[in-house]
Amino acid sequence: MKKFAGKTLFLDRTDINTDEIIPARYLTEVSKEALKPYLFEDLNLNGFNPRKNIAGRRVIITRANFGCGSSREHAPWSLETNGIHLVIAPSFARIFRQNMFNCGMMVVELPEAVIDHLFETYAALETMVSADIQDRLLHVKAGGQAEQIPFSLTDFDLALVTAGGWVEYADQHYNLNLT
Amino acid sequence: MGKTIAEKIFDAHRVDNPSGDVHVLSIDAVFCHEITTPVAINDLIARGKDRVFDPGRIKAVIDHVTPAKDSQTAIQGKIMRDWARRHNILDFFDIGRNGVCHALFPEQGFVRPGATIIMGDSHTCTHGAFGAFAAGVGTTDLEVGILKGVCAFRYPHTMKINISGALPPGVFAKDVVLSIIGKIGVNGATNRVIEFTGPVVDAMGMDERMTLCNMAVEAGATCGICRPDGKTVDYLWKFIRNEFPSKDDALKAYQRFWPDADAQYVEVLEHDVSGLQPLTTFGFKPDNVRPVREMGTTPIDQVYIGSCTNGRLEDLRIAAGVLKGHKISPAVRGILSPATPMIYRQALEEGILQTFLQAGFCVTNPTCGACLGMSNGVLAEGEVCAATTNRNFSGRMGKGGMVHLMSPATAAASAIAGHITNSELFAKQDSD
Numbered sequence: 001m002k003k004f005a006g007k008t009l010f011l012d013r014t015d016i017n018t019d020e021i022i023p024a025r026y027l028t029e030v031s032k033e034a035l036k037p038y039l040f041e042d043l044n045l046n047g048f049n050p051r052k053n054i055a056g057r058r059v060i061i062t063r064a065n066f067g068c069g070s071s072r073e074h075a076p077w078s079l080e081t082n083g084i085h086l087v088i089a090p091s092f093a094r095i096f097r098q099n100m101f102n103c104g105m106m107v108v109e110l111p112e113a114v115i116d117h118l119f120e121t122y123a124a125l126e127t128m129v130s131a132d133i134q135d136r137l138l139h140v141k142a143g144g145q146a147e148q149i150p151f152s153l154t155d156f157d158l159a160l161v162t163a164g165g166w167v168e169y170a171d172q173h174y175n176l177n178l179t
Numbered sequence: 180m181g182k183t184i185a186e187k188i189f190d191a192h193r194v195d196n197p198s199g200d201v202h203v204l205s206i207d208a209v210f211c212h213e214i215t216t217p218v219a220i221n222d223l224i225a226r227g228k229d230r231v232f233d234p235g236r237i238k239a240v241i242d243h244v245t246p247a248k249d250s251q252t253a254i255q256g257k258i259m260r261d262w263a264r265r266h267n268i269l270d271f272f273d274i275g276r277n278g279v280c281h282a283l284f285p286e287q288g289f290v291r292p293g294a295t296i297i298m299g300d301s302h303t304c305t306h307g308a309f310g311a312f313a314a315g316v317g318t319t320d321l322e323v324g325i326l327k328g329v330c331a332f333r334y335p336h337t338m339k340i341n342i343s344g345a346l347p348p349g350v351f352a353k354d355v356v357l358s359i360i361g362k363i364g365v366n367g368a369t370n371r372v373i374e375f376t377g378p379v380v381d382a383m384g385m386d387e388r389m390t391l392c393n394m395a396v397e398a399g400a401t402c403g404i405c406r407p408d409g410k411t412v413d414y415l416w417k418f419i420r421n422e423f424p425s426k427d428d429a430l431k432a433y434q435r436f437w438p439d440a441d442a443q444y445v446e447v448l449e450h451d452v453s454g455l456q457p458l459t460t461f462g463f464k465p466d467n468v469r470p471v472r473e474m475g476t477t478p479i480d481q482v483y484i485g486s487c488t489n490g491r492l493e494d495l496r497i498a499a500g501v502l503k504g505h506k507i508s509p510a511v512r513g514i515l516s517p518a519t520p521m522i523y524r525q526a527l528e529e530g531i532l533q534t535f536l537q538a539g540f541c542v543t544n545p546t547c548g549a550c551l552g553m554s555n556g557v558l559a560e561g562e563v564c565a566a567t568t569n570r571n572f573s574g575r576m577g578k579g580g581m582v583h584l585m586s587p588a589t590a591a592a593s594a595i596a597g598h599i600t601n602s603e604l605f606a607k608q609d610s611d
């Protein structure tokens with residue numbers, strides 16, 4: 001199972017789309033690892049510098065509708081190859097959300113007000129977040145402050161994360177069509 | 180309690196319900212193209228599971244970059260070709276037979292009312308025009324689809340958009356769908372299925388319904404669906420004539436997927452299109468929509484007519500109607516990509532390609548290339564394109580480029596003018 005903990009990158013914008021996460025010009029790559037240097041290369045966000053800001057980050061906290069646009073799983077892979085396995089936002093585009101769990105990674109949806117609070121309190125600090133998936137609790141820590149935030153995760157999504165993704169899960173559960 | 184179209188399709192395909200909101204469905208057709216499939220193939224090989232659940236239910240095409248533009252895209256094509264051969268996938272469309280997936284597969288008769296379809300492509304929702312549940316998925320879902328013929332979806336909560344009124348001349352399905360996205364936003368239908376219904380949809384041909392459903396995903400929808408009717412049956416008849424004694428019987432069979440009168444919708448939106456004007460996008464989100472008249476004189480460098488949204492014969496006819504007898508502005512590069520070889524041939528026979536060529540357009544082979552900035556019309560930094568495509572994200576057609584989405588009529592008129600403008604030229608032509 002993947003790890004869901006580490007230093008946090010705050011991306012303060014709604015509707016960050018998959019073309020911004022990984023531009024189409026890199027879709028000619030047929031290996032996941034090759035995507036690593038290009039994560040967020042086209043992200044439209046004032047003052048953001050992909051090379052500098054991504055290094056060492058393991059968790060992203062962002063705004064609504066993250067991952068909208070194309071179905072490319074290259075978006076989660078470009079996160080994965082950079083060691084980012086957890087994205088936290090008020091909402092996600094359907095395909096992106098599914099792709100994350102399908103890869104054994106995780107998104108956490110929190111109410112808008114909680115995300116606002118996280119931005120206000122922690123965005124300027126060096127913040128550590130870790131997700132305890134059995135108890136469904138996020139541990140947030142920065143400077144002297146710490147708090148715990150409950151989140152919901154369906155049993156199915158938990159099973160995907162635990163299995164390591166949808167291929168593994170489907171393999172264990174559906175053999176109906178195999179000859 | 181009554182059911183929506185998507186709920187009925189779910190009921191007919193459910194193989195598992197692993198937790199409350201999640202439904203695993205059997206999949207009738209898995210569509211594949213060369214951008215998202217090779218990674219799935221490689222992963223299946225790496226896992227020692229290089230198998231396909233049913234070669235007859237897998238349809239594959241090379242369409243995004245074709246012919247290959249460099250070694251990398253050549254490798255993507257080769258992986259697809261070898262895979263199709265290895266697994267005896269007969270419906271594989273390579274150079275000479277290939278075209279934009281969402282135009283090609285319906286044309287080949289691979290879509291049926293009530294069917295479930297997945298593809299590693301977000302605009303798979305296009306096929307909902309036939310009353311199918313067709314959804315874009317990521318590569319892992321595609322991989323499991325190829326291997327097992329199943330896919331998991333959340334419950335298909337449905338939003339009904341009732342489109343009424345009379346479309347003014349010069350206003351098309353593209354304007355209708357842009358107006359809807361402008362109204363509900365890029366997130367307005369996330370995790371929902373949109374049922375497009377009402378007299379305007381009934382009056383639309385299949386090409387226009389595909390344009391409508393194509394852009395459902397730009398509002399976040401899982402799928403756009405139109406109920407199958409006589410036009411659906413007419414379109415499909417040459418493929419289904421052996422399955423049904425008559426068209427009436429076919430329609431009757433497909434009517435079992437009509438929504439019940441007491442179906443439950445999460446939202447019902449009344450959308451009157453009388454008085455709708457030609458629209459275009461500004462900015463980098465498909466819901467940044469405004470009337471073309473309010474664009475001032477936005478100069479353009481390129482006009483692109485094509486894509487799974489508006490590269491079909493009807494679109495080419497409309498654009499040619501505007502272009503006839505005109506030359507495009509010398510400041511503009513005009514590019515036409517007919518969506519499939521059949522559309523290309525018909526456009527050739529009808530003299531449409533001649534009209535485009537005389538106007539000063541370049542006509543490419545059927546491909547997606549420019550739409551996603553990979554080939555055949557990539558923009559340079561700072562350039563502006565008037566396009567009949569579906570996405571105006573920053574960098575979509577090339578890093579630092581700007582895309583304005585619009586109907587083929589507006590795009591053709593803009594090519595002539597050199598800036599974004601209404602197709603009043605078209606209206607004039609009409610009354611001649």
Ligand code: SF4
Nearest residue numbers: 302486487547550551
């Ligand atoms: S035409 Fe554009 S949107 Fe449609 S499938 Fe091709 S790249 Fe995707």
